[in-house]
Amino acid sequence: MPGKAQHFQGPQVSCCAKYLLFASNVLFWLLGAAFLAIGLWAWAEKGVLSNLSSITDLGGFDPVWLFLVVGGVMFVLGFAGCIGALRENTFLLKFFSVFLGLIFFLELTAGVLAFIFKDWIKDQLNFFINNNVKAYRDDIDLQNLIDFAQEYWSCCGAHGPNDWNFNIYFNCTDSNPSRERCGVPFSCCVKDPAEDVLNTQCGYDVRLKLELEQQTFIHTKGCAVQFEKWLQDNLIVVAGTFVGIALLQIFGICLAQNLVSDINAVKANW
Template sequence: MGCFGFLKVMMFVFNGIIFLAGAAILGVGIWVKVDSGSILGFLKGIKDAPAEINQILNVGYLLIAVGAVLLIVGFLGCCGAMKESRCMLLMFFVIVLVVFIAEVAGAVVILVFKPLAGQLIEKLGTKVVQNIRKDYGENSDVTALWNATMDTLKCCGFYNYTDFTDSPFEKYTHLYPQQCCHSADFSSCDDTSATIIGCFPKLMQLIDKNTIVIVAVALGIAALEVLLTPSLALSISRSHSLFFQIPQM
């Protein structure tokens, strides 16, 4: 396999990954907007929630837009490389260059404004805890949503188990949700054994742990795409020139 073939394979592999990632993100975005039982629907129903929460509720549209762009980029990259289409590769290069610039700007925004996002969620936390203490154990939708969230993230409440104090569930059972305890015995999950971390601290831990890695990988892939595309396009141009060259007599 020559250099030209290697570039084609690399372009196909990278853009295949981008295409699949775009499909996954698009699917998640559609699910967020369609699923009425999602966490966003729950947050939207919280009374007296901070006005800034409306921006979080638009995350579904953002995911759909990002997924669609990635699908287009992946398609153009794969087909442009396999079909050796300079037009498709040029379109791909322009889009990737714009995305790369946007990623750099987005990375700066994420790193700079991440503390502000944490403050917004903390501000929302008071209202969320009030909602838990009012409806958990009595409202089936709220109860099911929190159970699913805690099962998925392996966490307990918004801050910790005390969020459930004085909730209908705690008043009736004098216990805390099973997700708040390491023990599988529900009857022993009281304030002495409820040691599982809250969902907000757990989420912040995940963000702190993975943000830099995700941003670095995204920027690295975009930079590699920007470097590979002109090389592949130049190789295609040269191969076409040699193919159509008329031998001199």
């Protein structure tokens, strides 16, 4: 009818998708920043930041790398997702979804390969543990990680207590002057519920005893075997965790792609 203004509503950017993606990535970004801060603080405490060449001095695995790598990836992805959603920047949103898709693909590939080459993975796990046993005293973070693993899984070494012969402080050679000779770390010890104070010397000389006698004082099963058993016992929890992470990644990719489609549709309507 003449005299009446007609309004044509074109395509719009979904506010729900936009702010849901923004809110989730703010949390992701802050978590990544926290991981990075913890990693850098740990390096500063060990003097690595003042002498970067000391990174190569460690013979085993430095757990700080986990915080730095995971934190860095989370920080970059979270930043791209936040700014991309808030500013409706298609380049950042595409970067976010492609990078997240690549991580999802790598996780899926790793899972399939781990299932196919499980025996090779087991051998590599044994090698990894023994390599870190050698470097047990070289880095406090590595030492704490090994102690935690041995206490949590009630184990000692990769295959058993004798793996501690790989460490210069615990080996049984006659030339070893260490008081810990033929012993194991305290984290291998069977805990006495009656003891309130931790006995850090409980593993001294224990490998001089017969194997049956050792079982009274320390855990004699290897960590590789115990870890495999733990995975089998907690298969549903572990699988559920990975499926949950995968669904969150797919949800994030779908949100970002939906937002890109909305933005492109609005631009095309200009």
